[in-house]
Amino acid sequence: MKIALLGYGRMGKMIEKIAISRNHEIIAKVDVNNSDDVAITKADVAIDFSIPSAAFNNIKHCLENNVPVISGTTGWLDKYNEAVSICNENKGAFIYASNFSLGVNVFFELNEYLAKMMKNLSQYKVSMEEIHHTQKQDAPSGTAITLAEGIIKNTENTGWKLEEAQENEIPITALREPEVPGTHSISYKSDVDTIDIKHTAHNREGFALGAVIAAEWIQRKTGVFSMKDVLNLG
Numbered sequence: 001m002k003i004a005l006l007g008y009g010r011m012g013k014m015i016e017k018i019a020i021s022r023n024h025e026i027i028a029k030v031d032v033n034n035s036d037d038v039a040i041t042k043a044d045v046a047i048d049f050s051i052p053s054a055a056f057n058n059i060k061h062c063l064e065n066n067v068p069v070i071s072g073t074t075g076w077l078d079k080y081n082e083a084v085s086i087c088n089e090n091k092g093a094f095i096y097a098s099n100f101s102l103g104v105n106v107f108f109e110l111n112e113y114l115a116k117m118m119k120n121l122s123q124y125k126v127s128m129e130e131i132h133h134t135q136k137q138d139a140p141s142g143t144a145i146t147l148a149e150g151i152i153k154n155t156e157n158t159g160w161k162l163e164e165a166q167e168n169e170i171p172i173t174a175l176r177e178p179e180v181p182g183t184h185s186i187s188y189k190s191d192v193d194t195i196d197i198k199h200t201a202h203n204r205e206g207f208a209l210g211a212v213i214a215a216e217w218i219q220r221k222t223g224v225f226s227m228k229d230v231l232n233l234g
């Protein structure tokens, strides 16, 4: 495949390495100072790991030029429904995932399964913690938001909040520490015990491999998909 990388930072560089190892070709590398709009239109797929303020326009540009797009950028989802409409209007192909790693996608399923079991156990209060590197622009992480949505779908919780939450809201603590690729944990605490589940990324390879697998999977498809479709989980 000919791949356009939209965003050539930590993730863009890791995706380049994995894509080349799987015999793909990088034909465009876009960052804040370098936008090659013509090269993008010649790609079989674009992979966007950029910044929250740039992601939507990157995705729109690809979909309007019939280039399938995989986006892992977090913090832009107020415009997700608009991106879905643009994809459908252009009969394009689009996947957004807050986390492309196989391990976290298994963790998403585990989280929902546990939430269903906890639904009627009102003695347990749920909370979440995410830890990321100090360069991260958004909080809470996209992954933490997906995890919170998985709990809300399956319990009486009605929303989530950073730090101080109301009754029926999931409190999320977002910590920033040097060099941490991404750690997410969920706790159900009662007066007598605590149940914890946790995912720890050791590096960024899992995210990058998942994004390249999604790019391979979306070839010749039309529609809006998720990593659940790609990995055939659940």
Ligand SMILES: NC(=O)C1=CN([C@@H]2O[C@H](COP(=O)(O)OP(=O)(O)OC[C@H]3O[C@@H](n4cnc5c(N)ncnc54)[C@H](OP(=O)(O)O)[C@@H]3O)[C@@H](O)[C@H]2O)C=CC1
Pocket: 006, 007, 008, 009, 010, 011, 012, 030, 031, 032, 033, 049, 050, 051, 052, 054, 058, 071, 072, 073, 074, 075, 097, 098, 099, 100, 101, 207
């Ligand atoms: N879904 C997932 O599995 C994962 C998602 N992420 C998310 O991916 C995103 C990128 O993460 P990361 O690589 O660590 O971040 P970096 O800051 O390392 O990289 C961001 C890149 O985007 C570039 N950029 C800035 N403006 C634009 C623009 N207008 N168009 C295209 N590129 C632009 C930056 O360029 P410059 O440096 O020149 O400013 C930089 O190269 C984040 O939102 C992060 O949360 C991260 C890991 C996994």
Ligand SMILES: O=C(O)C1=N[C@H](C(=O)O)C[C@H](O)C1
Pocket: 074, 098, 099, 132, 136, 137, 140, 141, 142, 143, 144, 181, 182, 183
């Ligand atoms: O910014 C990051 O680094 C990460 N961002 C994603 C998120 O916001 O969930 C995924 C991963 O945790 C790393």
